Amino acid sequence: xxxxxxxxxxxxxxxxxxxxxxxxxxxxxxxxxxxxxxxxxxxxxxx
Numbered sequence: 002x003x004x005x006x007x008x009x010x011x012x013x014x015x016x017x018x019x020x021x022x023x024x025x026x027x028x029x030x031x032x033x034x035x036x037x038x039x040x041x042x043x044x045x046x047x048x
Contacts, residue, residue, distance in 0.1 A: 004012075039045075
């Protein structure tokens with residue numbers, strides 16, 4: 002399969018931004034969980 006110019010444009014304009022948002026959200030969720038676990042283990046309470 003060969004990517005055509007319209008395929009590449011679609012990837013750049015439609016697929017990649019949505020993928021980047023999804024990855025960013027998953028990373029944020031994971032980091033929030035890690036932060037919460039560290040707080041609990043260290044006995045830190047942040048308001």
